[in-house]
Amino acid sequence: MYLLIIALPFISFLVSALFGRQIGRKGSAFLTTSCIFFTAFLSTVAFYEVAIAESNCYVEIGTWIDSGSLHASWGFLFDTLTVLMLIVVTYVSALVHLYSTEYMEGDPHLQRFMAYLSLFTFFMLILVTADNFIQMFIGWEGVGLSSFLLISFWTTRLAANKAAMKALIVNRIGDLGLSVGIFAIFYVFGAVDYSTVFATASHVWATGQKLSFFQFEFDSLSFICFFLFIGAVGKSAQIGLHTWLPDAMEGPTPVSALIHAATMVTAGVFLTVRCSPIFEYAPDVLVIVTFAGALTSFFAATTGAFQNDLKRVIAYSTCSQLGYMVFACGISAYSVTMFHLMNHAFFKALLFLSAGSIIHAMHDEQDMRKMGALNRLLPFTYTMTLIGSFALIGFPFFNRFL
Numbered sequence: 001m002y003l004l005i006i007a008l009p010f011i012s013f014l015v016s017a018l019f020g021r022q023i024g025r026k027g028s029a030f031l032t033t034s035c036i037f038f039t040a041f042l043s044t045v046a047f048y049e050v051a052i053a054e055s056n057c058y059v060e061i062g063t064w065i066d067s068g069s070l071h072a073s074w075g076f077l078f079d080t081l082t083v084l085m086l087i088v089v090t091y092v093s094a095l096v097h098l099y100s101t102e103y104m105e106g107d108p109h110l111q112r113f114m115a116y117l118s119l120f121t122f123f124m125l126i127l128v129t130a131d132n133f134i135q136m137f138i139g140w141e142g143v144g145l146s147s148f149l150l151i152s153f154w155t156t157r158l159a160a161n162k163a164a165m166k167a168l169i170v171n172r173i174g175d176l177g178l179s180v181g182i183f184a185i186f187y188v189f190g191a192v193d194y195s196t197v198f199a200t201a202s203h204v205w206a207t208g209q210k211l212s213f214f215q216f217e218f219d220s221l222s223f224i225c226f227f228l229f230i231g232a233v234g235k236s237a238q239i240g241l242h243t244w245l246p247d248a249m250e251g252p253t254p255v256s257a258l259i260h261a262a263t264m265v266t267a268g269v270f271l272t273v274r275c276s277p278i279f280e281y282a283p284d285v286l287v288i289v290t291f292a293g294a295l296t297s298f299f300a301a302t303t304g305a306f307q308n309d310l311k312r313v314i315a316y317s318t319c320s321q322l323g324y325m326v327f328a329c330g331i332s333a334y335s336v337t338m339f340h341l342m343n344h345a346f347f348k349a350l351l352f353l354s355a356g357s358i359i360h361a362m363h364d365e366q367d368m369r370k371m372g373a374l375n376r377l378l379p380f381t382y383t384m385t386l387i388g389s390f391a392l393i394g395f396p397f398f399n400r401f402l
Contacts, residue, residue, distance in 0.1 A: 174234015
């Protein structure tokens with residue numbers, strides 16, 4: 001069952017990508033959507049077994065790299081953090097797949113679009129279920145590739161192509177930081193699997209081990225955490241590397257809902273929470289994390305208040321909310337971070353999908369200055385947008401208020 005959670009999105013991607021013409025538009029939409037919905041059902045079962053019944057699961061497929069002291073296996077770890085992310089990824093992805101079947105109905109390349117969505121879901125599942133840093137990096141780069149393909153899906157639009165290139169290039173900076181962090185982890189710990197690294201972090205801290213970098217000496221755990229956080233800054237669009245996220249709104253609206261609200265942008269937050277056993281021994285880096293999150297939340301919210309494009313306003317809101325999550329990580333409130341991450345994923349996806357409905361009704365018009373009194377024409381969309389907005393501002397008795 002646990003392997004099916006990871007395999008089903010990849011199978012639906014392969015079939016839709018290779019045999020899209022044979023199975024047709026409706027066949028591709030039905031296959032990918034049904035596979036993701038079944039994956040969401042299995043994720044619910046996994047959540048019950050792991051989080052509620054308190055029975056962690058580890059699945060090892062086999063050895064991947066065995067060279068000298070470097071050993072990395074293909075393994076999947078299902079603990080409480082993983083199954084919580086599975087719920088977020090699979091449920092939002094299932095709803096976005098279903099939404100896309102109608103939203104992209106008039107597009108001649110629907111099969112390719114659905115295949116890309118399934119590919120993104122597969123790589124995101126690889127990222128959150130990996131049991132070592134190298135396998136996690138495969139998923140990390142995979143979601144970046146899928147993001148590029150989805151943002152530039154409308155290849156004839158110059159703005160979409162430029163936005164996709166910008167997202168790819170800006171994320172390379174963060175990916176470089178993450179790769180340096182992984183190299184340092186292997187150099188210091190002699191291993192890349194989570195269990196070994198987290199179990200021996202206290203010993204490395206107690207011995208005060210130093211790490212030399214460009215003729216400068218740094219505390220090894222602080223050095224590792226700093227570069228891991230650089231990777232998180234790139235993927236989670238924190239201040240300095242945030243510029244790619246608003247421009248990424250040039251892609252189709254379902255892409256914004258799936259990638260830039262609920263899943264990919266939370267990968268950096270997930271990495272920080274996953275590596276919390278190391279971060280707790282690097283208090284100086286936690287101070288940097290706290291200030292970066294606070295600055296991002298304030299800067300992005302202020303910038304979003306002066307935007308006129310409907311999707312850009314929600315994009316800057318996403319940056320601000322991610323800043324809150326990173327700030328909570330900086331003060332070691334990891335449970336609060338994951339609580340807000342899960343809440344944010346659903347109400348922000350709701351806002352993006354509602355925005356897509358409005359844009360469709362307005363014949364692809366996104367300038368909010370040209371809109372008004374839409375509650376009479378779109379009562380259901382108005383209600384959904386109102387619910388999402390109340391959740392976003394922390395209105396009493398909505399989820400974020402808790």
